[in-house]
Amino acid sequence: MLVAAFPKWTFAEVNSIELDITSTHVVSEAEKIRLLPRNTTENLRAQGTGTTLVTGVEVNQTDSGLEVILQTSAGEKLVPLILPEGNNLVIDLLDATLALPMGDEFRETNPAPGIAEIAMSQLDDSSIRLTISGEQNVPSAEVIPSQQNLVLRVTPEATAQTEPDEEIEIISTRTEEPISRVPRSVTVIEREEIEQQEALSDNLPDILGQTVPGFGPPSQSASNRGQSLRGRQPQVLIDGIPTESNRRAFQNLRSIDPNAIERIEVIRGANAVFGAEAAGGTINIITRDFIDEPFTASTSLTLGPRISLSDFSDSFGGEVSQFLAGGDEDVDYLLSLAYSQTGDTFDAEGDRIPVGRSQGLDNLETFNVLGKLGVNITEEQRLQFALNHFSDVQDDPTLPDPALDDIEERVKARSLDNGEIEIDDSPGRKDTIASVRYTNDDLLGSQVQILGFYQQFLSRTIPQDNRDTFFNSVSRTEINTEKLGARVQVDTPIIDELDLLWGADYLNESVENPLTVFDPETFEDSGGQEFDTVDELFFSPPYDVNSLGLFAQLRWDAQDWLSFSGGLRYEQIELAVDDYSLLDTPGLGTVEGGNIDIDDVVFNLGTTVDLTDELNLFANFSQGFSATDFGRILRFPPTGFISVENSIDITEPVKIDSYELGLRGEWDKIQFSVAGFYTESEFGENVRQSDDGAFLVLERSPTRTYGFEAALDYQPADAWQLGTSFSWTEGESNPEDDGEDDYIALSSLDIQPLKVTAYVENLTLPRWRNRLQLLVVGSRDRAFEDGVDELDIDSYATFDFISSLNLGRGTLTLGIQNLLDKQYFPVDSQVQDENSENAAALGRTFSLGYRFNW
Numbered sequence: 001m002l003v004a005a006f007p008k009w010t011f012a013e014v015n016s017i018e019l020d021i022t023s024t025h026v027v028s029e030a031e032k033i034r035l036l037p038r039n040t041t042e043n044l045r046a047q048g049t050g051t052t053l054v055t056g057v058e059v060n061q062t063d064s065g066l067e068v069i070l071q072t073s074a075g076e077k078l079v080p081l082i083l084p085e086g087n088n089l090v091i092d093l094l095d096a097t098l099a100l101p102m103g104d105e106f107r108e109t110n111p112a113p114g115i116a117e118i119a120m121s122q123l124d125d126s127s128i129r130l131t132i133s134g135e136q137n138v139p140s141a142e143v144i145p146s147q148q149n150l151v152l153r154v155t156p157e158a159t160a161q162t163e164p165d166e167e168i169e170i171i172s173t174r175t176e177e178p179i180s181r182v183p184r185s186v187t188v189i190e191r192e193e194i195e196q197q198e199a200l201s202d203n204l205p206d207i208l209g210q211t212v213p214g215f216g217p218p219s220q221s222a223s224n225r226g227q228s229l230r231g232r233q234p235q236v237l238i239d240g241i242p243t244e245s246n247r248r249a250f251q252n253l254r255s256i257d258p259n260a261i262e263r264i265e266v267i268r269g270a271n272a273v274f275g276a277e278a279a280g281g282t283i284n285i286i287t288r289d290f291i292d293e294p295f296t297a298s299t300s301l302t303l304g305p306r307i308s309l310s311d312f313s314d315s316f317g318g319e320v321s322q323f324l325a326g327g328d329e330d331v332d333y334l335l336s337l338a339y340s341q342t343g344d345t346f347d348a349e350g351d352r353i354p355v356g357r358s359q360g361l362d363n364l365e366t367f368n369v370l371g372k373l374g375v376n377i378t379e380e381q382r383l384q385f386a387l388n389h390f391s392d393v394q395d396d397p398t399l400p401d402p403a404l405d406d407i408e409e410r411v412k413a414r415s416l417d418n419g420e421i422e423i424d425d426s427p428g429r430k431d432t433i434a435s436v437r438y439t440n441d442d443l444l445g446s447q448v449q450i451l452g453f454y455q456q457f458l459s460r461t462i463p464q465d466n467r468d469t470f471f472n473s474v475s476r477t478e479i480n481t482e483k484l485g486a487r488v489q490v491d492t493p494i495i496d497e498l499d500l501l502w503g504a505d506y507l508n509e510s511v512e513n514p515l516t517v518f519d520p521e522t523f524e525d526s527g528g529q530e531f532d533t534v535d536e537l538f539f540s541p542p543y544d545v546n547s548l549g550l551f552a553q554l555r556w557d558a559q560d561w562l563s564f565s566g567g568l569r570y571e572q573i574e575l576a577v578d579d580y581s582l583l584d585t586p587g588l589g590t591v592e593g594g595n596i597d598i599d600d601v602v603f604n605l606g607t608t609v610d611l612t613d614e615l616n617l618f619a620n621f622s623q624g625f626s627a628t629d630f631g632r633i634l635r636f637p638p639t640g641f642i643s644v645e646n647s648i649d650i651t652e653p654v655k656i657d658s659y660e661l662g663l664r665g666e667w668d669k670i671q672f673s674v675a676g677f678y679t680e681s682e683f684g685e686n687v688r689q690s691d692d693g694a695f696l697v698l699e700r701s702p703t704r705t706y707g708f709e710a711a712l713d714y715q716p717a718d719a720w721q722l723g724t725s726f727s728w729t730e731g732e733s734n735p736e737d738d739g740e741d742d743y744i745a746l747s748s749l750d751i752q753p754l755k756v757t758a759y760v761e762n763l764t765l766p767r768w769r770n771r772l773q774l775l776v777v778g779s780r781d782r783a784f785e786d787g788v789d790e791l792d793i794d795s796y797a798t799f800d801f802i803s804s805l806n807l808g809r810g811t812l813t814l815g816i817q818n819l820l821d822k823q824y825f826p827v828d829s830q831v832q833d834e835n836s837e838n839a840a841a842l843g844r845t846f847s848l849g850y851r852f853n854w
Contacts, residue, residue, distance in 0.1 A: 051095050051096055051097045051126055052072055052073070052078055052093075052095060052096045052097070053072060053073045053096075053097055053099040054070050054071070054072055054078075054093070054096055054097070054098050054099060054100070054120075054128060055071050055072065055073060055099050055100065055101075056070075056071040056100065056101075057069070057070060057071070057100070057106050057120065058071070059108060059111065059118075066111050066112045066115070068118060070093075070120075070130075078093050078094075078096055079093065079094040079095065080092070080093055081093075081094060081766055081767065082766075083766040084138040084718050085138075085718075086138065086718075087116075087133060087134040087135075087137055087138050088131050088132065088133045088134070088138060089131070089132040089133075089134070089138055089139045089154060090129060090130075090131050091129070091130040091131070091132070092123060092127055092128070092129050092130075093127060093128040093129075093130065094126070094127050095126050095127065096126070096127060096128045097122065097125075097126070097128070098120070098121070098122045098128055104121070104122060105119070105120060105121040105122075106118075106119065106120040106121075107119045107120075112156070113135075113156065114134060114135050114139070114155075114156020115132060115133070115134065115135065115139065115154075115156055116133040116134065116135045117131075117132075117133040118130070118131070118132055118133075119131045119133075132154055134156055135156065137156070137668075138718070139154045139155060139156055140154070140155050170182065170186060170188060170265045170267075171240070171265070171284070171286070172186075172237075172265040172267050172274075172282055172284040173267070173273060174240075174273055174274065174489055174501060174553070175447075175491050175499070175501055175555075177555070179664075180608060180610070180616050180664070181555070181557070181563050181565075181608055182267070182608070182618070183563075183565060183606025183607055183608050183618040183619060183620040183660075184267055184268065184269050184271070184606065184618065184620045184622070184660055184662075185213075185214070185267070185268040185269065185660065185662055185673065185675045185677075185709065186265065186266070186267055186268075187211070187212050187213065187265075187266040187268070187711075188263060188264070188265050188266075189207075189208075189211055189212070189263060189264040189266070190263050191261065191262050191263055191288075193211065194207065194258050194261055194263075194264070195258075195813075195851070196771070196802055196804070196813075197210060197211060197802075198258045198259075198305075198815075198849075199305070199802050199804075199813045199814070199815025199847055199849060200305060200800050200802065200815045200816075200817045200847070201218070201220075201305055201306075201817065202257070202258055202302075202305055202319065202340065203218075203220070203221075203222070203254065203361055204253045204254060204256070204258060204261075204285075205218065205219060205221070205222075205223075205224040205227055205253045205254065206218035206219070206220060207258065208227075208253065208264070208266070208283070209227055210757065210773070210775060210800075211757075212229075212266050213268075213709040213710070213711055213725045213726070213727045213755075214229055214230045214268050214281075214707070214709050214727050214729065215227060215228075215229050215234075215266070215727075216228055216229075216752035216755075216827065217752060217753075217755050217775065217777045217826070217827060218775075218826065219826050219827065219828035220345075220360075220361060220826055220828075220841055220842055221360060221361065221826075221828055222251060222254050222360065222361060222392065222429070223249075223250045223251055223254075223828075224250050224251070224252075224253045224254075225250035225749065225828070226748075226749055226752070226826075226827055226828035226831065227752065227828075228280055228729075228750050228751070228752060229266075229268060229280035229281045229283070230268055230269065230280050230281065230677060230679070230705060230707060230729055231280065231679075231705035231707070231729045231730075231731040231746065231750055231751050232270065232279035232280035232281075232624075232656070232679065232705065232750070233248075233250075233277075233279055233280055234266075234278065234279070234280040234281045234282060234283050235274060235275070235276075235277045235278035235279075235281070235282045235283070236252040236253055236255075236283045236285070237274060237282065237283065237284040237285065238255065238256060238284075238285045238287065238388065238433060239284075239285070239286060239287055239386065239435070240274065240284065240451065240487070241433055241435060241451070241453045241455070241485075242274065242275060242277065242485070242507070243255055243431070243433070243455070243457075244277050245457060245479065245481045245483075245509065245511065246509060246511060246545045246627060246629060246630055246631070247479050247481065247511045247513055247540070247629060247630070247631040248629045248631075248632075249429075249457070249459045249479050251429055251459055252431075253283070254390075254392065254429070255388075255390050255429075255431040255433075256285060256287070256368060256370070256388060256390055256431075257321070257336075257338040257340075257366070257368035257390065259300060259321040259323070259336060259338045259368070260287055260288055260336040260338065260368055260370040260388070261285055261286070261287060261288065262286050262287060262288045262289060263286050264283065264284070264285050264286065265282075265283075265284045265286065266281065266282070266283050266284075267281050267282045267284075268280070268281040268660075268675075268677075268709075269281050269620065269622060269658045269660050269677060269679075270622055270623065270624030270656040270657075270658035270679055271604060271622045271623075271624055271658070272549075272551075272569045272571065272602045272604070272622070272623060272624055272625050273551070273553065273567075273569075273604070274505075275505050275507075275547070275549050275569075275571070276547060276549070276571055276573065276625050276626045276627060276653075277626045278624050278626070279624045279626055279654060279656055287336075287370055287372075287386075287388065288323065288325075288334065288336055288370070289325075289334065289372070290325050290326075290327055290332040290333070290334050290372065290374060291325050293325075293326065294326055294327070294328065295324075295325075295326035296324075296325050296326065296853070297322070297323060297324045297325075297853065297854050298322075298323045298851060298852065298853045298854070299320075299321070299322055299323075299851070299852060299854065300319070300320070300321040300322075300849060300850070300851040301318075301319075301320055301849060301850050301851075302318055302319040302320070302321075302340075302847055302848070302849035302850075303318050303847060303848045303849070304317060304318065304815070304845070304846060304847025304848060304849075305317075305815060305817070305845060305846075305847035306342060306343075306345055306361065306817075306842060306845045306847075307343075307845055307846055307847065308345070308346040308350075308842075308843060308844070308845050309844065309846070310346050310350040310843065311344070311346055311350070313343075314343050314344045314346075314352075315343045315344055315345065315346055315845070316343050317340065317341050317342035317343045318340065318341065319338060319339065319340035319341075319366075319849075320338070320339055320340075321336070321337060321338035321339075322335075322336070322337045322338075323335070323336050323337075324336075327374070329376060330375070330376055331373075331374065331375055331376070332373075332374045332376075333371075333372065333373050333374070334370070334371065334372040334373075335369075335370070335371050335372075336368075336369070336370040336371075337368070337369050338366070338367070338368045338369075339366070339367050339368075340364070340365075340366045341364070341365050341366075342361060342362060342363060342364045342366075343362065343363065344362050344363065344398060345360065345361060345362045345398075345842055345845075346842070346843055346845075347412075347823060347840035347841065347842065347843045348818065348821045348822055348823035348824075348840070348841075348842075348843035348844065349823055349840070349843070350843070351412075351414065351415070351840070352398050352414075352415040353398065353413075353415070353839050353840060353841075353842070354398045354399060354400035354401070354413050354414065354415040354416070354836070354839055355397050355398060355399070355400065355462055355839070360394075360397065360398070360839075362394075362397065362398050363394055363395055363396045363397060363398070364392050364393070364394055364428075365392075365393045365394075365395060366390075366391065366392050366393075367389075367390075367391050368388075368389065368390045368391075369387070369388070369389050370386075370387070370388045371386065371387045371388075372384060372385065372386045372387075373385045373386075380440055380441040380442045380443075381438070381439070381440050381441075382438070382439045383436070383437070383438050384436070384437045384438075384439075385435070385436050386433075386434070386435045386436075386437070387432075387433070387434050387435075388431075388432070388433045389430075389431070389432045389433075390429075390430070390431045390432075391428065391429070391430045391431075392428040392429050392430075393426050393427075393428040394426055394427045394428050394462070395426050396421060397421070397427060397462050398415045398416075399415065399416045399421065399462070399528060400413045400414070400415060400416070400836040400837065400839070401413070401414050401415065401416050401836060402465055402528075402836050404835035404836050405834050405835050405836050407835055410791065410835065410838065411835050411838070412825075412835075412838060412839075412840055413829075413835060413836050413837060413838045413839045413840070416527070416528055416529075421529050421530070421531065422526075422529065422530040422531065423463065423530075423531040424531075424533055425460060426460075427460050427461060427462045427476075428459075428460055429457070429458060429459045429460070430456075430457070430458045431455070431456075431457050431458075432455065432456045432457075433453060433454070433455045434453065434454045434455075435451060435452065435453040435454075436451075436452050436453075437449065437450070437451045437452075438450045438451075445492070445493065446490050446491060446492040446493075447490070447491040448488075448489075448490050448491075449487075449488070449489050449490075450486070450487070450488050451486065451487040451488075452485070452486045452487075453483075453484075453485050453486075453487075454482075454483070454484055454485075455481075455482070455483040455485075456481070456482050456483075457479070457480070457481045457482075457483075458478065458479070458480050459478065459479045460476070460478045461476045461477050461478070462476065463475065463476040463516075463518060463531050464476065465523070465528070467520065471515070473517045473518075473520070474517070474518040474519075474520050474523045474531070475515055475516060475517045475518060476515075476516050476518075477513060477514070477515055477516075477539045478512075478513070478514050478516065479511070479512075479513055480511075480512040480513075480514070481509055481510065481511050481512070482509070482510045483507060483508065483509045483510075484507075484508045485505070485506060485507040485508070486505075486506045487503070487504075487505045487506075488503045488504050488505075489501060489502070489503035490502055490503055497556060497557045497558065498554065498555070498556045498557075499554070499555045500552065500553070500554055501551075501552070501553040501554075501555070501567070502551065502552040502553070503550075503551060504548070504549065504550050504551070505547075505548070505549040505551070506547070506548050506549075507545075507546070507547045508544065508545075508546050509544065509545045509546075510542070510543075510544050511540075511542065511543055511544070511545070511630075511631065512538070512542045513538060513539040513540040513541075513542075513631050513635070514536055514537070514538050514539065515536070515537045515538060515539040516533055516535075516536050517533070517534055517535040517536065517537065518531040518532055518533060518534060519531075519532040519533075519534045538580075539631075539635055540630075540631035540632070540634045540635035541577055541578070541580035541591075541593075541634055541635070542577070542578070543575060543576060543577040543630060543631070543634065544575075544576045544577075545573065545574070545575055545576075545627070545630065546573070546574040546576070547571065547572065547573045547574070547627075548571075548572045549569055549570065549571045549572075550569065550570045551567060551568070551569040551570075552567050552568060552569075553565065553566070553567030553604075554566055554567055560610070561609065561610035562607070562608070562609055562610070563607065563608050564605075564606070564607050565604075565605075565606050565607075566603070566604060566605040566606065567603070567604055568601055568602065568603050568604075569601070569602050569625070570599070570600075570601050571599060571600060571601075571602070571625050572597060572598070572599040573597070573598045573599070573627045573653070574595060574596070574597050574598075575595065575596050575598075575627075575630055575644070576593075576594075576595045577593040577594070577630075577634060577644055578593040579591065579592055579593045580593065580634075582635070582637075591634070591637065591641065591642060591643065591644065592642060592643040592644065592645075593644055594643065594644040594645035595644075595645065596644060596645055598627060598653050600625055600653055600655055602622075602623035602624065602625045602655065603621075603622075603623055604620070604621065604622035604623060605620070605621050605622075606618065606619065606620035606621070606622070607619055607620075614665055614666055614667050615663065615664070615665050616663070616664040616665070616666075617662075617663050617664075618660075618661075618662050618663075618664070619660070619661050619662075620658075620659070620660045620661075621657070621658070621659055621660075622658050622660075623655060623656060623657055623658065624654075624655070624656040624658065625653055625654070625655055625656075626653060626654045627653055627654075628653070628654060628683075653683070654681055654683055655681060655682065655683070656679050656680070656681045657679065657680050657681070658677065658678075658679045659677065659678045659679070660675055660676070660677045660678075661675065661676055661677075662674060662675030662676070663675075669714060669715045669716065670712070670713070670714050670715075671712070671713045671714075672710070672711065672712045672713070673709075673710065673711050674708075674709070674710045674711075675708070675709050675710075676706075676707070676708050676709075677705075677706065677707055677708075677709075678704070678705075678706040679704060679705045679706070680702070680703070680704040681702070681703050681704075682702055683701070683702075701733045701734050701735045701736075701737050702733065702734040702737055702743075703731065703732070703733045703734075703746070704731065704732055704733075704743070705729060705730065705731035705732075705746075705751070706729075706730060706731070707727070707728050707729035707730060708726075708727075708728050709725070709726065709727050709728075710725065710726045711723070711724070711725040711726075712724050712725075718763075719762055719763040719764075720760075720761070720762055720763075721759075721760070721761040721762075722758075722759070722760050722761075723758065723759050724756070724757065724758040724759075725755075725756070725757045725758075726754075726755075726756050727754065727755040727756075728754045728755075729751055729752065730745075730751060730782070731745070731746040731750060731751040732744060732745055732746060733746055744786040744787075744788060745782035745783040745785075745786045745788055746783065746788070747783050747788050747789050747831065748780055748783050748789055748793050748827060748830075748831045749831050751780070751783070752777075752780075752827055753777055753778040753779060753780040753793050753795070753827065754776075754777070754778030754780075755775070755776070755777055755778070756774075756775075756776040756778075757773065757774065757775055757776075758773065758774040759771055759772065759773040759774070760772050760773075767805055767806040767807070768803070768804070768805050768806075769803070769804050769805075770801070770802070770803045770804075771801070771802040771803070772799065772800075772801055772819075773799070773800050773801075773802070774797065774798070774799055775797065775798050775799075775800070776795070776796075776797045777795060777796055777797070777827065778795045779792065779793055779794055779795040780792065780793040781793070789831060789833075790833035791830060791831070791833065793827055793830050793831065794825070794830065796822070796824035796825070796841075797822075798817075798818050798819075798820070798822055798824065798841075799818070799819040799820055800815070800816065800817050800818070800819060801814075801815070801816040801819045802814070802815050802816075803815075807850075808852070809852045809853065809854065810850055810851050810852025810853065811850070811851050811852070812848075812849070812850050813847075813848070813849045813850070813851070814846065814847070814848055815846060815847045815848075815849075816844065816845070816846045817842060817844070817845045817846070818841070818842055818843055818844050818845065819844065820844075821843050821844035823840060823841075823843070824840070824841050825838060825839070825840055825841060826841050829841075
């Protein structure tokens with residue numbers, strides 16, 4: 001993400017206002033100056049103005065900068081209204097009157113580097129104006145509430161814009177480093193943007209689809225199966241903890257509520273810095289953390305999202321979230337809670353949207369809790385405990401009508417017109433991650449981090465009538481996994497310009513993939529509404545995966561304008577499985593279990609070059625490594641697969657070579673990035689429909705992907721922001737693998753069509769901001785013409801609108817998704833060959849939310 005040049009404003013009513021104007025000027029406490037004496041409360045009340053009386057001003061110089069305190073009479077409140085004007089930060093105090101003992105105005109020149117003047121005077125009969133003038137640019141401001149007062153930290157923007165990249169440091173390279181020193185494409189989605197996009201959708205895959213170049217467009221589904229990153233699946237981390245299972249569920253992006261997220265770092269392109277499974281890149285979700293205040297809290301109330309005006313009552317839903325944090329220099333804590341319920345979803349024609357192959361977003365009851373407890377053992381040592389639990393329960397999913405599958409022409413999926421379904425365990429997912437993290441900033445001169453974690457994951461799909469397929473049953477699948485892991489990393493400075501990062505990662509995962517079978521007569525008699533369990537088999541046999549990774553990574557800042565990074569990683573993966581019968585039915589054949597080991601070494605090498613102070617060139621070669629989805633091979637092994645240990649050739653890892661060249665630019669009003677990439681792998685992991693369409697199978701063949709990405713942001717004036725992004729990816733495989741250059745297109749499940757986004761944002765009034773954004777998804781017919789997909793992909797375009805108003809102590813936000821109420825079909829629906837899975841997208845929907853600090 002390119003960071004916008006607008007300051008961040010929040011508003012509050014308080015008994016006094018404390019302005020902390022941060023600068024690089026350092027002075028001692030002895031330099032504290034009292035400019036004006038305080039009046040007594042009795043004298044203030046005697047004036048009888050009827051408004052809040054500002055009775056004194058204090059300016060304190062501290063080690064951290066400049067502090068200004070506006071004193072008021074006891075019990076009154078001030079309402080600040082903040083607006084940038086040219087190089088000035090104007091703060092109007094409503095319903096307030098100056099009552100200074102030494103005159104009717106206050107003025108102080110050159111109080112700190114970058115700040116030319118602080119002035120305060122009576123604006124009219126009922127308001128005061130405080131003006132903070134920057135020397136070169138308008139200062140930026142952030143209001144932070146505390147127990148005693150409201151802290152407004154103001155930073156001279158000229159200082160902040162000198163080296164913009166240096167202020168944004170990412171940790172998804174396992175150490176903090178500025179974007180300008182990362183030799184690959186990076187997108188950072190800050191909390192402010194997450195909150196903004198949450199007005200349209202609380203579904204994280206959709207938020208990323210709207211904001212990240214190279215990531216597939218929003219699918220409006222709980223699954224991110226149809227959203228690849230540069231044509232390959234990304235590794236998803238939560239605070240550096242891997243969430244993906246070897247038994248791919250494609251639901252790891254929906255493992256945390258957006259209210260619990262501080263920012264998201266997306267590093268595009270295959271890499272193995274964090275370990276296996278990063279074929280398309282790394283998405284590191286960084287949770288909210290302790291704020292350096294004794295106590296802070298915020299509450300969010302939302303009506304929606306996905307409320308349709310065509311059926312307000314049936315689509316009705318809402319969310320409430322609460323955030324608390326506090327502590328001192330020894331112990332700190334954090335608690336984030338979110339609970340939501342959603343109703344039915346409706347398309348632009350007013351029809352209910354049934355769920356397809358993936359779980360939908362209708363009729364969900366969602367709960368998320370994030371808790372952290374930190375203990376600072378010494379100044380260098382810290383211990384932190386964390387727990388994140390997320391659950392989705394779909395009590396009454398809108399089932400599709402399977403009768404449409406008998407129609408040869410392409411038609412829209414429709415829902416069965418029935419009441420609530422009856423089933424023992426509702427569809428949904430649960431994901432729990434507990435971790436303990438120890439850090440030492442100076443252990444024999446090195447920074448050390450030790451992380452231990454435990455994860456338990458459950459995904460339960462919606463029952464389907466599979467009687468005309470290989471399964472010959474009304475059934476559904478589950479994925480149950482348990483993971484136990486540890487990560488150790490050491491950052492050792494060799495010389496001032498050269499650092500070595502080294503360490504080890506260990507992970508043990510146990511996977512179960514049961515198949516629940518339901519009574520077909522009950523299903524028929526109820527019209528597809530009731531599901532009585534009659535048997536439980538396994539979809540794929542239980543198995544364990546153990547992995548160990550050893551890594552070393554060097555970073556060398558050869559010059560102020562030139563840096564290099566490179567390293568290697570050794571990865572060993574072991575599969576262990578007992579003897580089993582296919583689909584737990586002896587008549588279908590028996591496979592001899594056993595243990596197999598896969599290991600390999602992967603490398604990376606990259607460089608960044610500052611062509612000028614504003615232009616940054618980067619080039620990168622990296623290798624990614626991942627084990628194939630063992631569950632798909634074990635449950636539907638190819639011909640001749642009778643022994644796990646004797647069939648190691650089909651379980652070769654996916655090893656990807658990735659090449660990238662890009663350019664970043666950063667000026668005061670323009671920021672841009674462009675990049676081209678190419679990847680290739682001898683063994684791919686391409687998913688296609690089985691011959692009878694009953695399930696997805698793996699195709700292991702040489703695979704290559706390539707593409708181009710660009711992003712541009714422009715701030716033509718203080719109140720305006722504009723931006724656009726462009727993503728084009730293409731990919732091919734060679735199924736015959738006969739040495740000939742006979743490549744065919746990859747499925748649109750893996751390669752999403754061209755994607756273009758654009759937005760215009762305006763500070764229409766001092767408290768009112770509006771944003772209009774566009775999403776364009778192109779057409780794609782290569783996979784259809786090559787016989788890989790049953791259908792081609794049609795293009796579509798949608799507009800969304802977001803409006804926010806600073807009101808009282810918080811912000812009121814209105815979000816309208818699909819503003820023009822256009823009827824269209826997401827890529828994830830179009831690529832399905834069954835009419836019952838060709839679900840239309842959401843029509844015009846809205847949400848209304850209010851978020852406030854206290």
